[in-house]
Amino acid sequence: MEVNFLIAALAALIPMVLGFIWYNPKVFGTAWMNACGFTPEDLKGGNMALIFILSYVFSFFLAMMLNTIVIHQFGFFSTLMSDPDLMKEGTETYQYAQDFMTKYGGNFRTFKHGALHGAISGIFFVLPVLGTNALFERKGFKYILVNVGYWTVCLALMGGVICQFA
Numbered sequence: 001m002e003v004n005f006l007i008a009a010l011a012a013l014i015p016m017v018l019g020f021i022w023y024n025p026k027v028f029g030t031a032w033m034n035a036c037g038f039t040p041e042d043l044k045g046g047n048m049a050l051i052f053i054l055s056y057v058f059s060f061f062l063a064m065m066l067n068t069i070v071i072h073q074f075g076f077f078s079t080l081m082s083d084p085d086l087m088k089e090g091t092e093t094y095q096y097a098q099d100f101m102t103k104y105g106g107n108f109r110t111f112k113h114g115a116l117h118g119a120i121s122g123i124f125f126v127l128p129v130l131g132t133n134a135l136f137e138r139k140g141f142k143y144i145l146v147n148v149g150y151w152t153v154c155l156a157l158m159g160g161v162i163c164q165f166a
Contacts, residue, residue, distance in 0.1 A: 003067050007165045011066070011158040012059035016052070018157065022150045035143035063158055069121055070114040070163040073105060114163020115156040122152025 023029045033039070068074045077086075077097070085091035127148045134144045 003064065004162075004166045007162055008060060008063040008067065011063040011161045012056055014157045014161065015059045015062075015151075015154045016055060018150065018154050019055075022153070028146050028150070031142055032146045035140055035146060059158075062155070063162060066114075066118060066121070066155065066159050066162050067166065070117040070159040071166050072108055073101065076100060076104075109163055109166070111160035111164040115160035117163070118155035118157065118159025119152055121159070122148065122155045126151040126155070 021027060023032055025033075033043070080086050080093060080097060083093045085093040086097060088094055127144075130147050130151070131144050134140075134147075
């Protein structure tokens with residue numbers, strides 16, 4: 001089972017595009033700045049090129065990891081990885097993998113299914129991490145809601161795209 005790097009690269013753009021919308025002052029940007037204790041002046045400056053480049057790289061990491069979460073067939077291949085015959089045509093293991101993918105390779109490969117697993121990832125991975133950080137940083141519920149909401153929607157959209165087009 002191969003990863004579609006082009007789709008992962010495209011899915012990695014989703015957090016950037018959604019971030020422009022989500023953190024716009026007319027949407028949740030003002031609530032986020034208030035929850036963080038920022039003013040518009042605080043956000044001026046900084047090396048924006050570096051920030052956007054690293055944000056994209058981190059988003060690409062997320063997209064690569066989402067492949068294994070939203071595409072269930074990766075689990076099948078992970079059980080066979082130690083078999084040296086997996087990629088050798090004509091072997092029993094190779095034929096078994098080919099037959100499996102012919103029969104089940106398209107199962108659960110929809111945008112809706114990927115979005116579901118992306119959203120679940122947001123709730124069960126992002127919420128505990130950001131929620132714990134926010135508690136120790138003494139941030140309020142609004143801070144958690146804005147940031148976890150953003151990442152849950154991002155992961156849902158990324159998971160949907162990856163699952164649909166992988």
